[in-house]
Amino acid sequence: MQTDKMSDHGDVATTDLKDKKKTGAAPSKRRMESRRKLLAAARTLFIEKGYHGTRPQDISKLAGVGHGTFYLHFTDKLACFLAFANEACDELGSFTQAHMKPNSTPMEQLREVIAGVVEYSNANPGVLSAALTNTNVLTVEEVKTSSPMERWSKNWADLIVRWRDEGVWNEDQDDDADPLFIGHLIVGAIGQGLAYGYLYNIESNKLIDDITRSLMRSMNGEV
Amino acid sequence: MQTDKMSDHGDVATTDLKDKKKTGAAPSKRRMESRRKLLAAARTLFIEKGYHGTRPQDISKLAGVGHGTFYLHFTDKLACFLAFANEACDELGSFTQAHMKPNSTPMEQLREVIAGVVEYSNANPGVLSAALTNTNVLTVEEVKTSSPMERWSKNWADLIVRWRDEGVWNEDQDDDADPLFIGHLIVGAIGQGLAYGYLYNIESNKLIDDITRSLMRSMNGEV
């Protein structure tokens, strides 16, 4: 620990299986099951106790596997946290994807996606506020462009491009901002918007409406 | 460690002097100097290595004080991190305050504040991305309403109220959203906006313009 070897927490967006030689051997069922239990336990504990308050020990115990097994799957607590955050980000992505209604106005589509986020957040309390975070706090080594928030921003950027292609925007604009930039703004705003809603106990529908309206305006769409 | 005593990381927004009996005795000059050195070292290391990669040991050594001194000032690494984050938040507050030009339009004022944030961020690389973070990741015990981002959101809410009082907004609105809500959105958007600017090397003036324009729109002001 604290040795100066270049650490390898960057294997995040893909599999996170710690070792996995170049041999394309499929990970066995048994191995995958251990990993699944560990990640489930990690999720519970990171949400309940935070990063600081959670020990690899506790994760193994809750997962019902031996202590050493933890280190077969993750190099350390940080790698485990990043795996958790990425898993949550993917889950959120699929969940909101399923909320898309293809043939509607951008306003309605936007509202649907945000409703999806809020619904996911209600169904999985604490997950987003723990996972959808700037992982810079924890480490500066991670490949920044594959952090969960960064990936989610890209999803939004894609959506915005699609909307623009469909020509549904106001046209009196000379300043089409970079979709990726807008994506970042949206992600930041949603993250804080959810935090606000949670902290001050805002009713879901009001929260969805307010976030939708503000974002719609910031993108210069029709409200 | 991991004992079940109720831990006390909540003394954050105020002094963070770990003990400080009820006697209103002023902290001695010597004590304050130790604390200052510790916080300076903590800032350097948290930015350089992240939370995970920084040990209390390292902070004491870099600060040039004995190892035990660290624990005289902070209960643990988490308390130290929160003190750092709060200090940075206050610094940012003062810095942007100084950027306010009283007799100008909201648009100009908004731009000035954002320019202040960007300037601060350039002058103090890494500080905001480390400090202006959702501290939920690290701990769930902190009194949420006094987290750095929460406090910054309140500053923004005050500003928005002032602007509204001055009657500079569009009036064709039936939906004046809660200023505190807008404050949160702004803080989230700025945080991610800065991350974007840093990650993709956006020129400062363009970044300031883009953030300003988007936020102005989201608040339904004149662009």
Place this chain on the structure above:
DNA sequence: CCCCCAAGATGACATTTTGTCAATTATTAC
């Protein structure tokens, strides 16, 4: 069905990190 063996899991142990406190040094009040 049973034997074999390699992937996987385990937990005792070694290492590293965190936290405490009796002893020491600096500061302040008189």
Place this chain on the structure above:
DNA sequence: GTAATAATTGACAAAATGTCATCTTGGGGG
């Protein structure tokens, strides 16, 4: 200058992290 108090220190104790020799499991071949 001296006594009383505040602050610091680092050796040591407690706890967490990480390793690895050994054991277990499950699936393929006979």
